Amino acid sequence: MNQLTSLSMPESEAARATAERRSQHLVTAFVVTGLLFMLLPGTFLGVWNLLSISEKHQPSSIPQAWIQAHGQAQIFGWIGSFILGIGFYSLTKMRSTRDFPTLAAWMVWALWTVGVAARWLGGVTGDAWRVTLPLSGLLQLTAFVLFFFSVPKHKPNSAEEKKSEVWMRLVFASTLVFLVALVANCALLFRQGVVENSPALPHVTDQQFVVLAVWGILVPTIWGFNARWLPIFLGLRPPSKRLLYAAYDFSLIGIGATLLSWLPVAAVAFLIASLLAIEALRVWEQSINSPKLVNVDRRFPFFVRFAYVWLLASSLLGVAAVAWDTSGGIWGASRHAITVGYVAAMVFAIGQRVLPAFCGMRVLWSTKLMFGSLALLFLGCFLRVLAEPLAYEQIWAPAWKLLPVSAIIELSAVTLFALNMAVTLLQPPAHLRAQPAARGRS
Secondary structure, eight states: OHHHHHHHHHHHHHHHHHHHHHHHHHHHHHHHHHHHHIIIIIIIHHHHHHHHHHHHTOGGGSOHHHHHHHHHIIIIIIIIHHHHHHHHHTHHHHOSSOOOOHHHHHHHHHHHHHHHHHHHHHHHHOTTHHHHHHHHHHHHHHHHHHHHHHSOOOOOOSHHHHHTHHHHHHHHHHHHHHHHHHHHHHHHHHHHHHTOSSSSOOHHHHHHHHHHHIIIIIHHHHHHHHHHHHHHHTOOOOOOHHHHHHHHHHHHHHHHHHHTTOHHHHHHHHHHHHHHHHHHHTTTSOOSSOOOOTTSOTTHHHHHHHHHHHHHHHHHHHHHHHHHOSSSHHHHHHHHIIIIIIIIHHHHHHHHHHHHHHTTSOOOSOHHHHHHHHHHHHHHHHHHHHHHHHHHTTSOTTHHHHHHHHHHHHHHHHHHHHHHHHHHHHSOOHHHHHHHHHHHHO
C-alpha cells in the first residue's frame, strides 16, 4: 500500500502542476483582454467624450450611447474580465480535485470577450444595434452562468479559513449580485432592441444600473479582497467582521433606495457604508507589522490608504449632489471619485502586487512605472473631481479647460499601468529568470 502511494505521488504533483499552468494561462488571457478593454474602448473613448464635452461646454454634446458604451467597457470589459480571471485562478487553490475545467474556462473567456465587444460596438457605431445589444447581453449572461457553475463553492474547514470567512462571504455575495446585474442587463438590452428607438438606455435606468454595478459588485469585491490581503500587505490588524458586514448591509440599502429613487436615503446609506468599511478594514490605522514591499513601489501603503479618501469623498459628494446638483456635475464628480479614485486605484495598487504572481509567478517589471501610474491617476482624478462640478454647474468657466487636462493625465496613467503589466507578462517567470545566474555561479 505504501509502495502504491509513493508511486502515485509524482503523478499527483504533475497533475497539480498542469492544472496550475492552465489556470495561469487563462488568467493571463483575461488580464490581457481586460487591459485592451481598459485602454481602447474604455479610457480612450472616455477621453474622446470628455474632450468633445469640454470643447462645446455642453455635457449633452455627445450621444448617450457613447458614454454608456465607455462605462460598460470599463466595468465589464476591464474590471469584469479581471474578476473572472481571478475567479478561475482560485480553482486550483480551493478545489479538492486536480482537474481544471479548461474547456469551460476558455468558453467563458470567448463568450465574455465577444459579448463585451459587441456591446461596445453596438453602442458606438449604431450598426445593427437591435441585434448586437441583446446578443451581447445574452453572451455575457451565458458566460457568467458557465463561470458560476464551474467555480466550486468553497466551505472553510480549518480554523484559519474560518477566521477569513468574512472575505469569502463578501466576494461570494458580490458574485451573486454580478449574476443579478447581468440578468438585468440582458433584460434591459432585449427591451431596448425590441421596443426603443435608440441604443442608449434611459438616463435614470442607466444611472441605477451603474450604482448596482459599482456598489453591488466592484466595491464589495474590493472590500472582500482587502479584508484578505491588507493585513498581510500593509501589516494591519485583522478586519472587524461585524463592521464589515454592517458596511455591506448599508451598501445594499443604498442600492435598494437608488432603485426606488429615494436618492437622499441612498446617499446617506452609502456614506455610512464607506465610514464603516474604513473603520472595519482599519486602513487608516497604524500598521502593527512591517508592510510587504518586495517588488512593489515603497509608497504602496500610502496609495492604498489614500484610495479610501476617494471612497469617502465620493460618498460626501453624493450627499452634496442630492442637495445642490442641477446639471449633473456633482453627481459626475461623485461617480468619478469612486470609479477612478477608488476602484481603478485599487486595481493599479493591488493588481500590480498580485497579478504578476497569478500570471505565472512573475515579478513586476518596474516599480517606478507603478508609482508613476498611481501618481498620475490620483492627479488626474483630483483635477476631474474638482473641475466637473465647477464647469457643469456653471460656477467657474475656466474649469472647462481643466477637464481635458485631467483626461490626458488619466490616459497617461492608464497607459503606464498597461505598459507595466504587458512587459511583466512578457518576461519569463521569476524562477526561470534566476536559472541562468544560478548556473553561472555553479
